[in-house]
Amino acid sequence: KQDKMKKILLLTAAGFSTLGLIAQEQRIPLLEMESASTCPPCRPGNIYFEGQMEGIPKEEYVKIKYQWYYPGVGDPYCTDESVNRTAYYGVNGVPNLVIDGTYYNDHPQGGFTTATFNAAKAVPATYKLSGTYVIVGQDVHVNIKYTPLEQGTNARLFVAIIESETEKNKMTNGETKFYNVMKKMLPNDQGTDISSTALNTEATTTLSFKFEGEYRLPPGSAGPYVSQRINHATEHSVESFDNLKVVAWVQGSDKAVYQAANLTKETTAIDHVSNTVQSVSIYPNPTQSDINIKFQMSEADMINASIVSLTGKVVKNQQVQLNKGTNVITFDTNELPSGAYNIIIFDSKNNSFAQRVSVVK
Secondary structure (H helix, E strand, O other): OHHHHHHHHHHHHHHHHHOOOOOOOOOOOEEEEEEOOOOOOHHHHHHHHHHHHOOOOHHHOEEEEEEOOOOOOOOOOOOHHHHHHHHHOOOOOOOEEEEOOEEOOOOOOOOOOHHHHHHHHOOOOOEEEEEEEEEEOOEEEEEEEEEEOOOOOOOEEEEEEEEEEEOOOOOOOOOOOEEEEEEEEEOOOOOEEOOOOOOOOOEEEEEEEEOOOOEOOOOOOOHHHHHHOOOOOOOEOOOOHHHEEEEEEEEOOOOOEEEEEEOEEOOOOOOOOOOOEEEEEEEOOOEOOEEEEEEEEOOOEEEEEEEEEOOOOEEEEEEEEEOOEEEEEEEEOOOOOOEEEEEEEEOOOOOEEEEEEEEOO
8 A cells, every 4th residue: 555655746747747737946037128219119019018018017027227328319218237237148239138148039020929928937956045125214235045956157136226207308209208217226237246156056246325415317428428427436217216126136157047036125124134133233333433323123034244344345244143142243434434324234035224424443
């Protein structure tokens, strides 16, 4: 009887394997579009593309638009990173669509359908990828977790801050609203090398960026206006910080995308992070030497704490396993220049906390 039951289980497992029902990491396709508000074909291309995506849950894909400098004076929201990203694929005109790193046709209307999307979605993902972000004023702090499920080639992590809807960049093609417009890549369009991450091992990357200065709408982005593209060191083109989102993807040197993710927005609380981190207090603030972070934990958890400059650079970081009860970790700030910094804390589930601190000498 036991032998018979064992045989049934083996046959059942074999059947599930044959039918492809063994659990796999769900693929989230990356859809990258090159478009411009001065491009006449881009308007019908965008309308067609959005129509094909209508009805597909937004959590099932990552969509990003790179506004371009062609034709005419070019889209005002084109940036050097937009140009570099499209050049990465060898794109030399708009509109264009790239799906998971594959340059798919020279026009979204050139055959893209929901069937095309479903085919991309059916490809098993070779990375686990998730993360959260928190926005404090004009600062964006991101915490990303990734796990390689297969050994990729020179994998890099790309992160982009996008604005879900813009309208001030309308120009000559009749479009009045633009969606998922890339505003900044973190740390830049070259991404972060994560190729050394061991197979089936979860790793974490923390990134930050501060949108400096005030909003400005450039007159264009091509020809005489190239020098007037947004300079992220002094200004920004974000119409509404409430509309910012963060997306991420892992891509190999062969341009193949292994997985993509829409990151989850977290809100900052005064002292409460999550069910595991009951409270956080930071002292002294301002400080002349050390910064202490006191945690009251309802249960043990892994905590990632960073000191981040106002330019978005992580200057100090600790990943610490905390015990249930009271825990204190300390950062030595003696070598840090005087000024303001952000303390950013994430728990193991990517719940977040942020607080501004001052270092004085």
